[in-house]
């Protein structure tokens with residue numbers, strides 16, 4: 017599991033984007049987990065909790081949402097969802113979980129078979145929003 | 154001047170996007186001319202007029218707007234406008250007019266000197282809008 | 291909406307056949323084989339040469355031409371650098387300056403070159419491809435369905451593996467592969483059979499080989515010498531096969 | 538916001554020096570020089586090898602390893618393929634399958650590899666670069682300021698011109714160029730001076746040369762043979778200079 021490295025990146029990014037505010041003023045962080053990367057939510061949350069020990073950011077400020085993976089074929093214009101994609105075996109799925117761009121190796125457009133498609137959403141980890149307390153602590 | 158090739162592309166694109174409607178039903182086409190490509194407006198308009206002769210699309214449906222060219226440095230985050238860019242000589246400007254990507258050869262970020270920047274807007278010719286008459290002719 | 295996409299086919303409608311020299315592996319001779327092939331074909335055909343290696347443009351160096359801005363006449367006119375041979379490539383605009391491009395720029399530049407270049411009636415448009423399986427390969431697949439590919443390999447296990455990957459992508463998109471050619475044959479001192487086997491394994495024609503010719507680099511920039519070389523002599527067999535393979 | 542960007546430096550903080558073998562020209566020996574250099578350095582240093590040629594991954598072939606999915610432990614652990622040599626590259630995930638990527642994907646893959654790979658304490662991280670002046674070159678410039686470049690050239694006017702363009706881009710961004718090396722020296726039958734002159738013209742060190750070694754391709758995949766070859770013997774002088782050039 018490499019969830020810890022990603023949880024660590026999220027915390028680092030929040031800390032680097034405090035803009036001079038106190039860490040304790042972080043009220044809400046909305047983290048999107050791209051479906052393609054197949055992150056284990058419990059392990060990720062546990063990672064956040066562990067890494068936040070001794071820090072002034074409360075782990076409960078983190079809201080985590082799964083973002084559906086959607087694809088658009090550059091060749092024929094077809095769009096589809098991960099749930100509509102067939103035939104990825106376990107090892108291929110594992111490779112994509114390590115590196116979502118491996119989708120271009122193991123997935124194809126359901127309409128034309130092309131591997132030239134765009135990952136429209138749901139690739140990996142991103143921070144959609146950071147909210148702070150209005151009253152500075 | 155290569156305005157004719159671009160005007161021709163615009164007309165072709167309109168014709169291919171009628172969606173079964175009559176050409177005469179085109180009420181308005183908004184064409185954006187990117188500042189970077191430095192298209193001669195009069196020659197372009199004259200091109201449209203000439204190429205539309207004998208066609209059911211009236212050249213007066215075309216509205217043309219110049220789109221300001223804006224850049225964002227991938228290296229340092231600086232953003233700037235073409236009007237703020239210094240020192241492009243005439244031959245370099247000519248090269249960019251032929252192929253706007255030549256901006257990466259002859260322009261640099263005014264802050265850090267990098268040629269790794271994104272053309273945020275104002276690259277070349279695009280169609281922003283096609284409007285049709287409501288009542289089919 | 292990008293109006294340029296609507297005229298790509300029209301701009302190439304006067305071109306009878308479009309041949310790309312591709313490989314995915316770098317340094318196998320895509321530039322020198324495509325350029326000298328274009329010269330050979332131009333002896334009795336109208337030929338265009340398109341250098342699509344935007345970041346590593348080389349064809350103008352092989353032709354010994356100092357690029358200068360082209361003429362315009364309702365579009366961009368590819369300069370006739372030699373009788374029957376007109377040329378298009380970023381080098382006309384950038385000379386030998388570096389052309390650092392990200393993918394989106396590469397696609398934009400390819401679309402622009404294809405949509406504003408006014409090729410005269412041509413028998414062959416020869417395209418020199420860059421290495422990799424990126425925008426150039428993927429965009430040509432989606433824009434020019436009737437493209438015919440010559441895939442270049444060298445007697446090297448590294449080349450073989452990378453070329454094999456390109457072939458997989460071309461086959462996935464039902465591209466027309468004219469054949470695999472081997473360049474720099476004998477370079478490693480032995481006459482290996484790798485390219486032939488690669489062709490067989492993939493069910494593609496083996497279209498011929500060109501030996502490693504010591505001193506070829508010294509001829510770069512001198513078209514007359516190049517055309518008299520053993521290199522051109524061997525390549526001629528392949529260009530004859532290209533002509534004969536009229537689909 | 539992309540949280541991965543905030544940890545790139547941290548992930549490399551245990552790495553003393555980062556050396557990229559670059560060229561912009563394909564087929565000059567970036568892969569074999571970087572891989573064998575990593576092996577040579579690993580004799581008395583802790584070394585990582587990062588294959589950044591995503592579309593033409595070759596290092597695993599040179600090392601003779603069949604890639605398999607790596608272990609995870611709070612991140613991705615680069616497998617120790619040899620004593621003191623750990624490896625990371627897309628080949629661990631894709632094997633020899635084609636990896637067709639557009640620019641945005643390439644940037645994403647690079648950022649991912651750099652942000653989730655847990656390198657142990659390393660003396661050297663050696664990076665094998667792809668050809669071109671695209672995402673890989675531009676992203677490393679913006680992400681790893683302390684990178685040190687070995688620029689590879691061959692005795693070819695085409696290579697010289699393309700390499701010259703890369704050097705211009707590296708100098709524009711104040712990158713640290715350790716030196717230019719010539720690979721395949723003597724390949725054209727003469728001992729030219731092109732790489733030395735290229736170095737002088739650009740005010741960069743000429744860091745040494747490695748001759749064209751017939752039969753080298755036959756050693757690909759066999760590390761013991763490679764390390765005993767004249768190729769490794771000559772390359773050793775360059776790796777010694779890299780060690781000595783500690784900045």
Ligand SMILES: Nc1ncnc2c1ncn2[C@@H]1O[C@H](COP(=O)(O)OP(=O)(O)O)[C@@H](O)[C@H]1O
Pocket residue numbers: 313315316317318319320321322323348473474475500501502503504505506507510521563564693694695696
């Ligand atoms: N058959 C050959 N004999 C000798 N040298 C060759 C031969 N083919 C190519 N070369 C040389 O090999 C190098 C790579 O060729 P080039 O056409 O630039 O390859 P690519 O376009 O695939 O990168 C150049 O220096 C070229 O002159």
Ligand SMILES: Nc1ncnc2c1ncn2[C@@H]1O[C@H](COP(=O)(O)OP(=O)(O)O)[C@@H](O)[C@H]1O
Pocket residue numbers: 316317446447448449560562563564565566567568569570595720721722747748749750751752753754757768
């Ligand atoms: N010094 C050399 N002597 C003989 N062959 C070489 C030498 N250097 C590289 N080669 C061969 O040249 C080809 C290109 O090398 P490679 O490392 O794949 O280049 P790049 O990574 O720059 O594309 C390979 O087949 C390789 O084995």
Ligand SMILES: [Mg+2]
Pocket residue numbers: 103105108
């Ligand atoms: Mg499968």
Ligand SMILES: [Mg+2]
Pocket residue numbers: 240241242245
């Ligand atoms: Mg100037």
Ligand SMILES: [Mg+2]
Pocket residue numbers: 320321322343346348418419420
């Ligand atoms: Mg080339």
Ligand SMILES: [Mg+2]
Pocket residue numbers: 567568569590593595665666667
């Ligand atoms: Mg390589």
Ligand code: NI
Pocket residue numbers: 017018019113609
């Ligand atoms: Ni994992």
Ligand code: NI
Pocket residue numbers: 154155156250362
């Ligand atoms: Ni013009």
Ligand SMILES: [Zn+2]
Pocket residue numbers: 089090091092093094125126127128129130
């Ligand atoms: Zn499709």
Ligand SMILES: [Zn+2]
Pocket residue numbers: 226227228229230231262263264265266267
């Ligand atoms: Zn900048």
